[in-house]
Amino acid sequence: MERAIADFDKAIQLDPRLALAYANRGLIRLLEGKTVEAEKDFAQCVNLDASLKLFVEERIRDVKRQLASKQ
Numbered sequence: 001m002e003r004a005i006a007d008f009d010k011a012i013q014l015d016p017r018l019a020l021a022y023a024n025r026g027l028i029r030l031l032e033g034k035t036v037e038a039e040k041d042f043a044q045c046v047n048l049d050a051s052l053k054l055f056v057e058e059r060i061r062d063v064k065r066q067l068a069s070k071q
Contacts, residue, residue, distance in 0.1 A: 004028050019049035023056050030063050 008025035011018055026041030042060070046053045 001028050001032060017048055019045045019052055022048065023052060023059065026056075027059055027063055030060065031067070 008021045011021040022041045022045035026038040029038035
């Protein structure tokens with residue numbers, strides 16, 4: 001997961017308006033239990049592209065279900 005975070009960090013560095021990079025980095029952070037950082041990424045994603053709000057909400061639900069099934 002560290003490699004994925006680093007890749008998304010680089011993508012964001014190259015193009016700070018790349019909304020999906022924030023969404024995907026947020027999902028990884030959510031999987032890692034870093035909810036505060038994840039929420040910031042999700043907010044930035046939606047701020048950059050409001051049309052992704054439903055996509056982000058659905059992915060968050062998917063990740064939370066996945067985490068719950070592992071317990």
